[in-house]
Amino acid sequence: MANTEHLEVLKQGVDEWNRWRRSHFKMISDLFGANLRMANLIGADLHMASLSGANLREASLSGANLIGADLRVADLNGADLIRAKLRRANLCGAKLRGANLTGADLHEADLHVADLTGADLRRVSPSGARLSEASLRKADLTKADLRRADFGGSDFRKADLTEADLSGADFGGADLTDANFSGVTVERTVFDDNNLSSVKGLDAVIHHGPSTIGFDLPLERQNF
Secondary structure (H helix, E strand, O other): OOOHHHHHHHHOOHHHHHHHHHHOOOOOOEOOOOEOOOOEOOOOEOOOOEOOOOEOOOOEOOOOEOOOOEOOOOEOOOOEOOOOEOOOOEOOOOEOOOOEOOOOEOOOOEOOOOEOOOOEOOOOEOOOOEOOOOEOOOOEOOOOEOOOOEOOOOEOOOOEOOOOEOOOOEOOOOEOOOOEOOOOEEOOOEEEEEOOOOOEOHHHOEEOOOOOOOOOOOEEEEEO
16 A cells, blocks of 8 residues: 555645655655556656556656656556656556657666557657567557667567667567568667568668678578
8 A cells, every 4th residue: 555645745746746755855655556547747756666556547647757666567558658757667567558658768667568559659768678578569669769678579569660779679579460660770689480471661671780681581580
């Protein structure tokens, strides 16, 4: 259960919450399992906060500081996370269906088995993040910075990766059925046990470095 004092301060609004956080900067905000559905948390300082299991469905978290926050199995379906700071946040098993993460910083975040179906991830930066076995079906990853991210076993069916940077990313075992790769950048990108036969835009892939691209389908293993 969430700490009653912490929850009461948060209910007074973001300005009051941020003032309280500044005077309690060493304290970990305990909002475990809190019901914050549709809450206005725009610009809230929630860094390192305990939000595991919290209901943040359709909450407004644009520009919020969630660096290092614990959001395991939290419900963020339909939430507004535009330009949110989620660096090193733990989002394992989190529900983010239809969430708007445009421009969000997910650097080194953990999204193992997270549900990002239909999420807006345009220009998102999850470089070095763990997204293994995550659902990214029909997600929009246009111009996303996906460098060094782990997508092993993830579901990318009908996802749009137009002009995304896939350098150093691992797509081993990922389902790429009908994904759009138009203009993606690849360099040492790992495809292991992937079937690229229905991937769109392979003729427009941009590659750097000494390695060559070969799309002999089905592709058993290829490092770009």
